[in-house]
Amino acid sequence: MTPGGIVDAHLHLWDLASFRYPWLADADSAPLRHDYLVEDWRRDADGVPVAATVHVQAELDHSVDPARETAWLADLAAANGTGGAAVPTVCVGYADLRAPDLDDVLDRHQRYPLFRGIRQQAWYDPESVRADVPRDNLLDDERWVAGLDRLAARGLTFDLQVWPRQLARAADVFACRPDLTVVVEHTGLPGDTDDRAGWRAGLAEFARRVPRSVLKISGLRFVSPGWDVHAMAPVVHEAIDVFGPDRCMFGSNFPVDRLSTGYRALWQTYEAMVGGYSAPERAQLLRETAARVYRTGGTEARGRGR
Secondary structure, rough: OOOEEEEEEEEEEEEOOOOOOOHOOHHHHHHHHHOEEEHHHHHHHOOOOEEEEEEOOOOOOOOOHHHHHHHHHHHHHHHHHOOOOOOOOEEOOOOOOOOOOHHHHHHHHHHHHOOOEOOOOOOOOOOOOOOOOOOOOOOHHHHHHHHHHHHHOOOEEEEEOHHHHHHHHHHHHHHOOOOOEEEEEEHHOOOHHHHHHHHHHHHHHHHEEEEEEEEOOOOOOOOOOOOOHHHHHHHHHHHHHHHHHEEEOOOOOHHHHHHOOOOOHHHHHHHHHHHOOOHHHHHHHHHHHHHHHOOOOOOOOOOOOO
């Protein structure tokens, strides 16, 4: 695999005894309804040269103080390594950007050195029955948009998860915030081939109008639940062509994408799909963009499973 190791830009851990995750009650989430802790990830990642990991909030019950997840992750990191070797290395937490106590919530997150930014899912669908899909359009909520400015003022990042049809509106919002680094998650959710043209156009508009944006290539189960490389590779290549290798990163989305493939096989697939790029470009895609954006520190390969 790539010299110097990879940075996994999208990892989840969860502990069902400590937290409630409403989305895991959905019928299609039943195979994931079990703990996924550091030792589980270590078994999956055994032999993969992971230099650092980025934990992304796992959609805990939003009625609970979201900084509790960050505190839990800080304890895990302290118990499972130090500096760049910690598991997880850094984290992206949750906050409701509309909340009147947003600054207090961010203060509590920022007590922990591994905290880097916020993800609040914005993939709006008023008819959704899924526990993790908002029914209100956050992109048109002035309180939410003002919350983005609070993140920028603190030098925090924002992970954006929206449907392709929302990318043009999202570009309107984020183009006005040149000081905020925004990470477009899950490859912009290209889905099946029916809306691929809309995805391509939305992604290109966002990349052009929001120059401080980066793309996280992850969640490819949306493209191919069976993990068909021939279906996924054209999407990945188009996405990289739009953003450029210096604005793209890769994430495993484990354990969610574990339903389609193993951890080693996932990274082997990623490496094969970027095999035609130069060595410096492959380093950007598989390690350096994520390390820069999330400030993961050292990127040397480390320990068992890394």
